[in-house]
Each structure stands twice: as structure tokens, then as C-alpha cells.
Amino acid sequence: MKRAAAQAALESVAPGMRLGLGTGSTAAHFVDLLGARVRDGLDVVGVPTSERTRLQAEGLGIPLSTLDETPELDLTVDGADEFDASLRLIKGGGGALLREKIVAAASKRMFVIADATKEVGTLGAFPLPVEVDRFGARSTRLHIERAARGLGLIGAISQRMSAPDAPYLTDGGHYIFDCAFGAIDAPEALAERLSTIPGVVDHGLFIGLATAIFIAGATGVRILGDVAGGAA
Numbered sequence: 001m002k003r004a005a006a007q008a009a010l011e012s013v014a015p016g017m018r019l020g021l022g023t024g025s026t027a028a029h030f031v032d033l034l035g036a037r038v039r040d041g042l043d044v045v046g047v048p049t050s051e052r053t054r055l056q057a058e059g060l061g062i063p064l065s066t067l068d069e070t071p072e073l074d075l076t077v078d079g080a081d082e083f084d085a086s087l088r089l090i091k092g093g094g095g096a097l098l099r100e101k102i103v104a105a106a107s108k109r110m111f112v113i114a115d116a117t118k119e120v121g122t123l124g125a126f127p128l129p130v131e132v133d134r135f136g137a138r139s140t141r142l143h144i145e146r147a148a149r150g151l152g153l154i155g156a157i158s159q160r161m162s163a164p165d166a167p168y169l170t171d172g173g174h175y176i177f178d179c180a181f182g183a184i185d186a187p188e189a190l191a192e193r194l195s196t197i198p199g200v201v202d203h204g205l206f207i208g209l210a211t212a213i214f215i216a217g218a219t220g221v222r223i224l225g226d227v228a229g230g231a232a
């Protein structure tokens with residue numbers, strides 16, 4: 001199903017496009033399919049959202065760039081951990097949320113590709129990843145707790161680990177706290193509060209970024225949002 005969603009999104013890719021390349025198992029299908037099109041002569045340039053994706057795309061011979069060289073992109077295609085009917089997302093399960101958000105924000109359009117299990121009525125069943133600077137991380141965590149409590153959100157905040165004694169580090173060298181707040185009734189308010197905390201580098205709430213979501217289910221691929229929206 002992930003591949004079906006990726007295939008459907010690929011149909012909007014045209015020669016000459018500057019593409020943001022997402023991270024995760026669903027995005028990896030898109031990169032893989034794009035690689036095959038590039039092998040057949042499609043001329044595009046990709047900006048990867050993680051070192052993992054960069055290595056994959058490089059291996060497939062997809063021409064790559066950076067946001068410093070190519071600061072404006074036509075389309076980003078990425079996965080998500082959760083999405084709702086308003087095209088709001090939780091991302092960061094794969095640890096790439098900061099670069100994913102920067103790349104999505106640099107793009108005219110953002111397509112999310114997902115299987116139907118990622119669709120929720122209310123965001124928050126998936127613990128919200130929050131990327132924090134290593135300096136003062138315990139203190140930052142207290143601020144996150146307080147900010148969430150102010151919105152009635154109480155839940156376990158756990159530091160993501162790579163191994164029992166090794167904290168997970170993002171490509172940018174930051175920690176991730178996974179915040180199991182449960183249902184987030186006011187994602188905009190939470191996003192705003194988290195963004196004002198010194199030490200929070202970014203959070204996994206993507207609001208107002210996705211323009212279309214390709215949802216693969218047993219009966220085919222359904223599209224939420226507007227595939228052409230923002231293309232001009």
C-alpha cells in the first residue's frame with residue numbers, strides 16, 4: 001500500500017522539477033520509483049530530508065542538491081506518522097522532522113503518502129516527537145511538560161534512545177523526546193507553545209504544510225486535499 005501511494009504521487013512529477021525527498025519507509029518507496037524514472041531519462045533534482053534518504057537517492061543516481069543551492073522547490077513528497085482530515089500531520093517517527101519541515105516549507109506543494117492506517121480523527125495516538133538541543137535538555141523537557149499541561153495534555157515524555165545507554169541523535173545532532181500526550185484537540189495551540197520554548201529546535205506537528213495526502217487502502221488510492229494547489 002505504501003508503494004501504491006508513492007506511485008500515485010509520482011504521477012505528478014514532471015521534467016525539470018525540484019523535489020524534496022522525504023524520509024521513512026513510505027518515502028523510500030517514492031525515492032525508489034523516482035530512481036527508476038531517472039534511469040529512464042527523467043530530468044529532476046532532489047533535496048533529501050535526511051542522510052538516509054541522501055544515501056538511497058545517491059545510490060539510485062538521482063541528481064541531488066541542497067537548499068543552499070536550490071532554496072525553492074516545486075514539490076516535496078514525504079510520509080507521515082498520522083494525519084487528520086484537515087491535512088495536519090504528526091511526523092518525526094523516523095527522526096528527520098526538522099529537515100523534513102524545512103524542506104516542506106521551501107516547497108510550493110507537499111504531498112504526503114501514507115497507508116490508510118495513518119488516518120486519525122484526532123492527532124495524538126502517535127507520540128509527538130519534539131527535537132531539542134542537547135544543552136539543557138532536562139530543563140527543556142520540564143518546559144515541554146508545563147506547556148502541554150497548560151493545554152490539559154498530560155502524558156509520558158520519553159527520550160528516544162538508539163541503544164539502552166545511547167540517546168538517539170538526529171542528523172542535526174539533537175535529542176528527540178517522544179511525548180505521549182494522547183488526543184491533541186488543539187494542535188495549533190500546542191505547536192505555538194512548543195515553538196516558543198528555548199531549546200525546542202522543532203516539533204513534529206506539521207500544520208498548513210501538506211497540500212495533498214495520497215492514502216492507499218484496500219480499494220485503491222484516495223486523495224485528500226488539492227493536488228494542483230500551490231503549484232503556480
Ligand SMILES: O=C(CO)[C@H](O)[C@H](O)COP(=O)(O)O
Binds near residue numbers: 022079080097
Ligand atoms: O516523519 C517521518 C520521518 O521523520 C516519516 O515520514 C514517518 O515516520 C513515517 O514513516 P513510515 O513511512 O516509515 O511509516
